[in-house]
Amino acid sequence: MTSDPQPASGNSSALSDEQLQDLVASSDTGARNPAGTAGLAIAGVALLWSLFQLYIASPLPFMLSRLTGLALVFNDTQTRSIHLAFGVFLAFMAFPAFARSPRDRIPLLDWVLGLLAAFCALYIFIFYRDLAQRPGLPITQDLVASGIGMVLLLEATRRALGPPLVVVALVFLAYVFFGSSTIVPDIIRWGGASFSRAMDQMWLSTGGVFGVALGVSTAFVFLFVLFGSMLDRAGAGNFFIKLAFALLGHLKGGPAKAAVLASMMTGLISGSSIANVVTTGTFTIPLMKRVGFSAEKAGSVEVASSVNGQIMPPVMGAAAFLMVEYVGISYLQVIKHAFLPAVISYIALLYLVHLEAVRNDMPSLPKRVQHPARIALLRSGLVTASIIILAGAIYYAINFIKWLLPAISAPVLLLALLGVYVVLIWYAARQPDLELDDPNAPVLELPIATEVIKTGLHYLLPLFVLVWFLMIERRSPGLSAFYAVVLLIVIMLTQKPLKAMFRGLQREETRAAFREGFEDLIAGMISGARNMIGIACATAAAGIIVGTVTLTGIGQVMAEFVEFLSGGNIFLILVFTAVISLVLGMGLPTTANYIVVSSLMAPVIVELGAANGVIIPLIAAHMFVFYFGIMADVTPPVGLASFAAAAVSGGDPIKTGFTAFFYSLRTVLLPFIFVFNTDLLLIGVGLVGAIWITIKATFAMLIFAAATQGFFMARSRLWESAALLLVTFMLLRPGFFLDLVQAPYDQVEPVRVFEVMENQPDGAEVRLVISGPDFDNPDQLVERTMAFALGPVGESGEARFERAMGMTVMMQDDVAVLEEPLDMNSLAGRTLSDLDFYDPDRPVQITAIEVAAERLPREVFYIPAFLIFGLVVFTQRRRGGTVFGNPKTV
Structure with a gap:
């Protein structure tokens, strides 16, 4: 490689910033953004949607009902109806019908379809009492509204998400109506349903479109998407990217490592892998190319790290909230089970990038202050210890205040929180505001981590409130997100004027800063609502599949069919499930893919596992299908995240997709491991056991990364890579080898x-x-x-x-x-x-x-694993291998 490759801007196939934003808009928020009255209508409805979601999540409806005596509290069915009405209306407004349809205006037909779709979605809200008096006995008016609503929902879904989910839904609807046809194979044939029975299931009750998935979208997902959108608008996204580069940019392959860390932090607040790719990739990909990554490899690193953002709690691309309902466990338990696989997957990706950089002797980016390795390690240890001590002190201080002042602890803690916020803003005002650097500049000097942290500590307060209410107070995800959003509203309105005051600016500048903060707040709310359009349509359309499974009993047939194909072999069952998840996911968004595959296959995995002598927890089965569902954003020929990354890098999208899949092999391996070794999901594991499993699993995944890269301390020979793969398996699944020696x-x-x-x-x-x-x-x-x-x-x-x-x-x-x-x-x-x-x-x-049976502990196979590992280390060190190289600077 050369130390001065051409910047990304020199590649004619890379898209401009405007084109990239249009790419994100067309897939997430809607490509149509007209001016004038139509634009105001879209923005106004989106803002109203956000305000409605905040209203139903807050205690306000109960307070107003007590004060006014009016029924201002909506039940779940009513809120789902209103939620979908907003979603389908905005789908017709924001998403053009076809690629050639106008984007600068809204055709009259779309207004008509949008209003009609909203009315059909609101039908069970408007006629709620009438429908409750005749359950299962729809009249002609009900059936007309249901039929039109189903057609318009599918059209809204096609516009927002493309045709694949619509095709899948139509196939299932065809099975509902024509399942008794002789054309249908005997094994899946059923009696069929009338139009009346089908519409009652799909539209007029909570067994289909208005079922659990849409309920989760209404109660939880919207608030978390809104939270992420507002946090990014407040400046946290830029803060995370800057912090990642300040911490890791000076290392070998630093931009790639920073891309992984930035995408992980962005994934905490974002449920969209495509938006994650474009948000962080526009900055990280050109810098990765600068230090020696090819266009395809740079895009692949960004794809692998951005897509993994969806397995990172707390949002997990909305799947975490769906698992709460489908698995029947608390949100806190879902986070507990999902946390370790996500963390070790990111650590392994960081190490994989490191090996790529060492193997190709890539340079690092310049840093103003370069500390020796020992000093840097010591500083990192002190910072980590300080954070742990501070977290413990905050925890005990809050509990002490609640014990000392139980009657007034809530207002006291609120005042303390606001006081801390003001102090952090004063601290941030002493530093210049963060600005996005130009990644294509001839020389980029990395920021200092301590300087970056000072500017954005207040962004951590909403995350702290969210985690505190979720983990400590054990409040519902919806209420926890509501409190975090309320604090974020305060931050967005006040951070800029407070900084202006602390910097001694004039009163006019302070008022201008307040107006700018208010505009950011409105824009964040509108953006959050527009980000929800696709999710609302996806969860509603996926309800058709769930309703079909419930109505027809095809789930049991699927179990028999898969068992027949696999011959009862649980490994083959998992392979078939993984393939189905990948195929369906190639055209479906992650949320819809998870709903469809988990409804069909997760119970099958558990049932066939039990029928063949293997206990597979339901959460493990759901995590399995979810992991393979997100891989569809990576894999060609449809992997949307890979196409987005290629648009940024100017590389070949198909090659980018295949390389990204190779980089994501650890995400493919983990589900097969945690199905058989549920310790990775921390099921039935105590604190000490969790620490040991974390260390062991992290070490195993690092070895796996080295094996798949063909490079550890030196370029690996074929037998060394095979040996490292064997060590990985022995560490993650030692029981397999013990079963071969002693009967279990x-x-x-x-x-x-x-x-x-x-x-x-x-x-x-x-x-x-x-x-x-x-x-x-x-x-x-x-x-x-x-x-x-x-x-x-x-x-x-x-x-x-x-x-x-x-x-x-x-x-x-x-x-x-x-x-x-x-x-x-x-x-x-x-x-x-x-x-x-x-x-x-x-x-x-x-x-x-x-x-x-009483037998040897399975951990006995760690001994040969470490011996084999030691042999590989010995042979590679004899060839002069080392993990660390002499750093070069661009």
Whole structure:
């Protein structure tokens, strides 16, 4: 490489800033931005939408209802109806029908369609009481509104998100109406539904369009998207990028490392991988090219880090909030399970970028103050320790105030928060405001981290409030986001005038700063609402798929079909699920893809795992399909994030996509690991165990990055890369090798079923080998190896069995006979649904009980893993290998 490559601007295939913003707008906020009355109408409705969402999230409706005696509190169904009305109306206003449609004005037809779509969405709000009086008995007026609403929703979805989701929804609707046709294969054929029955399910109840997904979009997602948009508008996005470059830009391949860190921090507040790519990529990609990355590799690093922003809590591209409803666990638990895989994935990407820089001996960017490595490490340690100590001090100080002044603790803490904010603004006013540097400038001097931090500490206060209410106060995500947004409103209105005051500027300049802050606030609210258009349409349209699954029972058919294809092999089941997620995700946004695939495949993974002797927690199955859903933004030929990055870098989009997928292999590996090793999701793990798992998993992912890069301390030989891959697997899945040496289960006679159940420890895993006649082919015996976890100790063996399995067992002549499950929709009911429990001559019985065997700890295989790792280190050091190189400066 040369130390002075041409800047990105010299590449004619790279898009201009205006074109890049248009790219983001066409995919996220709508490409149409007319002037005059039409533009004011779009902005006004978007602003009204944001204000409505803040209203329903706040305590204000309850206060006003008590004061006025009016019914100003809306229930979930009503708020979903209003939410979708805003979404579909803005979809017709902001998104042109076709590429050749006008963007500087809104055609009359779009006004008509937008208003009609909004009315159809509001139908269940307007006629809520009438519909409640005739459930399941729609009249002609209901059906007309539902039919028109469905058509307009699909058209709004096509405009906002493209045709793929619409095509998928139409296929499922066709299955609802024509599922009884002889054209449909026997295995998935069903009785079909009338138009009345289908519309009642899809539009007039909460089983379809207005179901859980749209409810999550209404209650949680909007506020988090609004929070991210406002925080970025306030200046936090620029602050994060500057901070990332100040911390990492001076290292080898520094711009790439800074891109990873900046995208991770931006991912905390953004749910859009495309917006993340363009926001950070316009600055990071040219700088990566400057230090030696090719256009495709620079774009790929940005894609890999930006897409991973969607697996980073707390937002996770809206999936975190959907998991709360679908899995039935708290938001805090979702964050707990998602945190470790996301963090180690980013650490591994940072290391992968480091290896790329070392292998190609890339230079670093100049820094005004360059400390020796030991001093820099010591300073980093002191800063980290100070942050931990400060966090602990704040936690105990707040709890002390709540204990000392319980009656007035809320206003006292609020005043303290505002006081801290004013002090931080005074501190920031002593520094010049951050400005975006030109990445194509001949020489870029990196900022000093301490100077950058001083300018933006107040941006951390809304994040602190959000985390505090979520993690400590255990408030709902919606209410927590509301409080954070309220603080952000205060910051946006006051930060600029307060800085002007502290800098001693004239009163006119202070008033101008206040007006500028007010304009930023309005723009942030409008931008947040426009960012929600696609998500609102996606969650509503995905409700059609969810409604179809509920109405037709195709989920059970899918389980049988996948089991038939895989032959009951759980690994093949996961591979098929991953492929389905990738294929569907190529045309669907992450949120819609997650809803569709999780509705179809997540229960299948759990059910078939249990039916084949493997307990897979439901959260693990949902995380699995989510991880592969986001990979669709990377993979060609549709990967939108890769195309956006190529538009910035001027590189080939297909090559960028393939390279980005290669860089994202760790994101592909992790789901397969945490399905079988749920420790990575911190399921049933204490604090000490979590620390150990974090260290071990991070080390394993670093080794995996080195193996896939073909470079560790030196260029790896083929056997060294293979050895590093083996070490990775041994560290992440040591139980696999132990199973080859010692059987994981001991078999016990069925007659001892109650004794075994009573003596097993709390949460013990037990497997039953169950045999019985096939329901459709009575002459054929079916055998299942079903796994389940026992509940707490203290009950009789019979009670523990019934509680865990949802079915009873009776002893008949030393035969453990199973009765039909009490709930056929339970895991046992679905798993054993193909068995005939009514054959008097051949009952369904337990033929064997398998309990965990006493054997060596699985960690024993860490010993050969570290020996193999040591051998690789030894051989590479003999060749003069080292992780660190002599830094070169641009």
